Amino acid sequence: MIASSRNSLNFKTIVSKIFYLCFIMARLIEFDEEQAIQKAMEVFWKKGYAATSMRDLTDAMQINSSSLYNTIGDKHRLFVRCIKHYIKMRIDAVEQRYISFASPIQALESFIKDAADIITTEPNSCLCVKATFEIEGDDPEIQAIITSYDNFTHRFLKDLVEKAQSQHQIGQNENADTVADYLVSTFIGWYNSFILHQDRNKILNMADFIIRQLRC
Amino acid sequence: MIASSRNSLNFKTIVSKIFYLCFIMARLIEFDEEQAIQKAMEVFWKKGYAATSMRDLTDAMQINSSSLYNTIGDKHRLFVRCIKHYIKMRIDAVEQRYISFASPIQALESFIKDAADIITTEPNSCLCVKATFEIEGDDPEIQAIITSYDNFTHRFLKDLVEKAQSQHQIGQNENADTVADYLVSTFIGWYNSFILHQDRNKILNMADFIIRQLRC
DNA sequence: TTAATTTTGAAACGTTTGTTTTAAAATAAG
């Protein structure tokens, strides 16, 4: 079981934290937690959960394991933080890029091409996809977090599909939910294809193909 | 590195094997190797490579680790055997089911529906997809095996698409290579979707959607 | 400065890891 032995903050720790905040100032935490999470995320992203050791993590984060356990918690708590950090990065990027767009169909096309580009240029595949296949039902907490990210992407795409349909930019016969599901599924398949074949053109051709299909 | 320390058969072992076959009959191997590989495969399939321990494997295979190392080799050799065994199962199933079919388009539709059915009814997702995301470039041997399986499926689908095109059962404008790539990608995305949402209807709707898209 | 408190670094903890060794059991030719 991946999801075992998660000792989060206990009562004693919480009480001492409150005391710390209200009355007494002692030694301050030296390391930058955000930065450390970023480093840990990169390790998990490359190696996966089980294949990453605590030594790998503390080496990358440049902190001692006692500091890690004092602030963030055990390996699983850290993984949760890293997954959340990764998702926040991704959502922020999407929301920044798609604040406004000329038309829904153009936004859809951009999104598809962006996906193809990310998949064929980043050094690793998607941390969430890797985690999903690694845990596969054995870690409800991680799965719930990833599912909610999946839902975000789904809503985003479904919304664009509906708008494009109502503006007669794409066919109106298909169910927007299904089209959104199908787009998300395809992107995930692209990760797999690119790992196996390292063939950027394969992915770009599929992106063009999907865009053509959407238009009719 | 996943793919380290693979001590395969050394010279001494090979020589003694030859002696064994030519001259001397001693104690025979007791356990059924095929059966043991099947059991090991099931464990890897459920837990992944890194999260599976040698104790997990020898418990499932019901053999002692010394027997395992004597016959099959180390953990990585065993994983190779299990992946090959899995692929053989899959290829055999496809070749049995698709020896003959009324028409290319019907075969394509069947294949898509079969994929949807397998994905939504089997207890685990695809061993090869899990392995691909787990190793991601760190294990050339496993990756080559999985890639050749991917190529098999690709050729099978491309062949059907070409035949369906030449018989005017589907549109002839699209490149058969790209359509085959895109079908494979989509199936892999379905595994991800089903892990996260456990929603069979999502997958069936996407299967219907793809079939409709193919026809035009 | 003293007292109170926390973070830190290093070492240590008991398990579990993948793998090897060792000796006994099994087999069959001579």
Add this chain to the structure above:
DNA sequence: CTTATTTTAAAACAAACGTTTCAAAATTAA
């Protein structure tokens, strides 16, 4: 039966695992 050889089971192996302990360093209110 003896001899030669192999497979097996159990124990042992060092290394690595995730986690905890503990004393020293750091900090600041009093």
